[in-house]
Amino acid sequence: MAKLTIKDITPAFGAEISGLEPKVPLDAETCAQLRTLFDERSLLVFRDVDIDVQFQTYLSNMLIGDDASVPDDLPIMKDFYVSNEKPKSAAPFGRLMYHSDSQWAKNWCYALSLYGEKVEQPSAPTMFVSSIVGWDTLPEHLRKRAEGHFVIHQHDPETYQKRAAGDPNVLLNDLKASEDSDPQPIVLTHPRTGRKLLYISQQMTRNVEGMSEQESDELLGLLFDHLYDKNKEMAHHWREGDLVVWDNIALQHARPNVQSEGPARTLRKTIAPPPKVGAVKSLNYSKVGAAA
Ligand SMILES: [Fe+2]
Numbered sequence: 001m002a003k004l005t006i007k008d009i010t011p012a013f014g015a016e017i018s019g020l021e022p023k024v025p026l027d028a029e030t031c032a033q034l035r036t037l038f039d040e041r042s043l044l045v046f047r048d049v050d051i052d053v054q055f056q057t058y059l060s061n062m063l064i065g066d067d068a069s070v071p072d073d074l075p076i077m078k079d080f081y082v083s084n085e086k087p088k089s090a091a092p093f094g095r096l097m098y099h100s101d102s103q104w105a106k107n108w109c110y111a112l113s114l115y116g117e118k119v120e121q122p123s124a125p126t127m128f129v130s131s132i133v134g135w136d137t138l139p140e141h142l143r144k145r146a147e148g149h150f151v152i153h154q155h156d157p158e159t160y161q162k163r164a165a166g167d168p169n170v171l172l173n174d175l176k177a178s179e180d181s182d183p184q185p186i187v188l189t190h191p192r193t194g195r196k197l198l199y200i201s202q203q204m205t206r207n208v209e210g211m212s213e214q215e216s217d218e219l220l221g222l223l224f225d226h227l228y229d230k231n232k233e234m235a236h237h238w239r240e241g242d243l244v245v246w247d248n249i250a251l252q253h254a255r256p257n258v259q260s261e262g263p264a265r266t267l268r269k270t271i272a273p274p275p276k277v278g279a280v281k282s283l284n285y286s287k288v289g290a291a292a
Contacts (some may be wrong), residue, residue, distance in 0.1 A: 050241065196222060
């Protein structure tokens with residue numbers, strides 16, 4: 001077993017790891033160490049690693065507890081990129097506000113990963129905040145106001161664009177809930193770690209159920225001010241060969257503006273557990289071992 005060197009990135013979350021030898025599967029001791037670290041720190045960074053999509057998928061699924069000895073049946077999402085230069089990529093340009101992927105959906109994404117395949121400088125960072133820290137540090141009077149309430153999350157790309165174009169703290173309540181929107185508790189218990197967290201986001205949360213628009217806006221505004229305090233943010237500045245894996249329930253991510261004509265920024269993405277085949281349009285799927 002290779003000895004891993006671990007360095008905290010911020011006091012509250014994030015760990016940079018060196019010394020990992022990427023292979024499928026990893027030995028049991030390394031898996032156990034990385035899983036524990038992932039649950040404690042919510043985000044792992046590996047720099048200067050040369051990995052394929054199979055390893056990236058395997059690692060992400062292993063970290064959320066899926067059987068590490070897998071992976072014959074593990075679906076691989078090929079050609080899934082966040083990129084301003086590759087055709088048919090996700091989020092090719094623009095700014096993204098803080099959110100957890102699929103926050104509006106019935107089936108959650110537990111872990112996300114991005115791998116720096118082509119990164120020209122200066123490159124827009126990916127920003128992170130911890131929803132667990134958001135809850136842990138929330139003043140008592142706001143805890144009392146938030147607990148027991150449910151919110152509706154919005155899955156509407158137009159909403160994202162409108163919000164991202166203006167003041168990030170402006171709440172838009174004039175849009176209809178999509179079919180996929182489902183009430184979710186503001187204070188969520190993490191399904192794996194049991195830790196409480198604020199499961200609301202500036203990009204996706206539309207309103208608090210059972211409150212007037214004014215009440216809902218006021219409460220969400222106060223919670224967002226707390227969650228997105230600049231002192232609680234972490235920026236990951238991309239280089240080629242960076243692998244970042246994070247807990248999509250515990251953390252939220254965002255990014256400043258990316259220009260379509262700007263420096264190449266091509267990040268290969270995986271979702272764990274993998275969505276059902278066909279659930280995400282324009283992706284190619286294959287099985288581990290079969291993908292080139
Ligand atoms: Fe996202």
